[in-house]
Amino acid sequence: MPGRNHLYVPGPTNIPDAVLSAMHVPMEDHRRPDFPALVTPLLENLKKVFRTEAGQCFIFPATGTAGWEIALSNTLSPGDKVLSYRFGQFSHLWIDLARRLGLEVEYEEVPWGQGVPLDRLEARLKADTAHEIKAVLICHNETATGVTNDLPAVRKAIDAAGHPALFYVDGVSSIGSLDFRMDEWGIDIGVAGSQKGFMLPAGLALLGFSQKALKARESAKCKRAFLDINDHILHNAGGFFPYTPSIPLLYGLRKSLELLLEEGLENVYARHARLAEGVRRAVAAWGLQLCAQDPKWYSNTVSAVVVPPEFDARDVIHTAYFRYNLSLGAGLSEVSGKVFRIGHLGDLNELSLASAIVGSEMAMLDVGIPLTPGSGIAAASAHWRETAPVIQPRV
Ligand code: PLP
Known part of the structure; x- marks a missing residue:
């Protein structure tokens, strides 16, 4: 046609020509001594898009769905209670995944077309005086219904309840397109995927972890292997990955981050x-x-x-x-x-x-x-x- x-x-989404060209590269040795010159700035620039200085970013060869699992399995234990809201297909799927990991998910059904009921969130957290709820899972932008939640207001509700729960955000269809500020809004984990605001093919799960979320992994008992951030922490420190990365996607990500940061x-x-x-x-x-x-x-x-x-x-x-x-x-x-x-x-x-x-x-x-x-x-x-x-x- x-x-x-x-x-x-x-x-x-559409891939800019500059990103397409950047991905057109011959394969190369991902253990070559100067590979960190590619990887280290990538991780640093990713932090700028997640708006975190205090946190740490990760690049997994996976999709947004794996990002959900990385967030939960690295920081929680089977039986831990998490609180969420179901108001579209993606908030639904995250809840389903959390259950399959063995977490106890308490969630409220919200009519599709609406967002998180902030007053009820605050009231529920206030009522949880024993602090059984370990994390609040919020889909920032529900791609199925075109609903965006007010993340600073969610943070405010958690704070108003004086609750220590971790605050996890699905930012798959928001990060890199909508205002998103990890540090300022006290977000403990942000999850993104490469194929939306980052203007790349699917294939990268991009995450930001706060120091509090990084600390939570020390006691987290959910089983994890391929998606264990410990391996990334270890290898990223030297500018490498624990397994073979997709070279074209890394070059594409370098270019897309450059474009986003150049535009501002x-x-x-x-x-x-x-x-x-x-x-x-x-x-x-x-x-x-x-x-x-x-x-x-x-x-x-x-x-x-x-x-x-x-x-x-x-x-x-x-x-x-x-x-x-x-x-x-x-x-x-x-x-x-x-x-x-x-x-x-x-x-x-x-x-x-x-x-x-x-x-x-x-x-x-x-x-x-x-x-x-x-x-x-x-x-x-x-x-x-x-x-x-x-x-x-x-x-
Ligand atoms: N979360 C949201 C808000 C999404 O829009 C999507 C995909 O469209 C996902 C999660 C799942 O991401 P993936 O399809 O990359 O696994």
């Missing part, structure tokens, strides 16, 4: 916010709703668009793909058929994202959803034109 596929799922994290967050607002204006102009039920939860990395009840969102996704070579995110589990998702994170600008808006609109019209042709892109482009930054040189 001529022309590129327009990839607007919320991960994997605040600018990266602002770009995501501004582009996301254009998508939200388009959705409103179509007369449709987002799955996220309140603006305080609107995600700047993904919008889950609810189709009218007499339509099936899978038809929109199918049509967008086969007629227009546009990949939209599917509705997962409870929202399957009810929503389609537009991923707006990573390497994108106004005009690239415009293709997702125009393509969604064309596909919706094709399946019969009544909307005014051109209304979405008119609203998005008006917002982007009004808020266009002062022209900067592109090179």
Whole structure:
């Protein structure tokens, strides 16, 4: 098919040409004496994106799911109680994984489209006077519903309860795209994956551990082998890995970190916010709703668009793909058929994202959803034109 596929799922995301080129390397010896010149700055730059100076970052040849397991198994013991909230497919899967590791998971069902109930979180922690809850697990950005939680407010709730629980965050679809500050917000473990804000193929689980989380591993009894951070701590100290790393992914990560830091994290967050607002204006102009039920939860990395009840969102996704070579995110589990998702994170600008808006609109019209042709892109482009930054040189 001529022309590129327009990839607007919320991960994997589009890979910038500079990152693609950086990954095009011959294999090399990962035990060569100057290999640390590649690895050590990578780990340092990763800390900048996680916004931690006090903590330590890790790079595992795995995906975000393994990141969840790395966080839990390295710091907790079977039978330990953790507290969480289920409000979408990814918060659901983390809870499921924690149970499979033998943890006792206490969780609250939250309607999909809402976020963590902060008052109830604080009340639950206050009630836990024996401090049985060892960790609070929060999915920062629920990719299935386009809901972002207020992490400083979660920290505040934990502090207000005077509770010592560790604070673990799934930042797979937020870190590197949304404001995320490990040290300042007292986050003990942040989990990311390479295929979203880091604009790489899947294949790296990226984690930040606070000193408190690092200390917790001394008493943690969950079984771990390949995912044991002790081996990484030992080998990373010299600039190596405990096993064979993916060389192209490391070079890609070096370039993507360079791009993020050159743009400046605040600018990266602002770009995501501004582009996301254009998508939200388009959705409103179509007369449709987002799955996220309140603006305080609107995600700047993904919008889950609810189709009218007499339509099936899978038809929109199918049509967008086969007629227009546009990949939209599917509705997962409870929202399957009810929503389609537009991923707006990573390497994108106004005009690239415009293709997702125009393509969604064309596909919706094709399946019969009544909307005014051109209304979405008119609203998005008006917002982007009004808020266009002062022209900067592109090179
Ligand atoms: N957490 C969130 C919020 C996600 O969006 C995803 C994947 O989309 C995951 C975890 C799982 O990551 P992976 O598919 O890389 O294992």
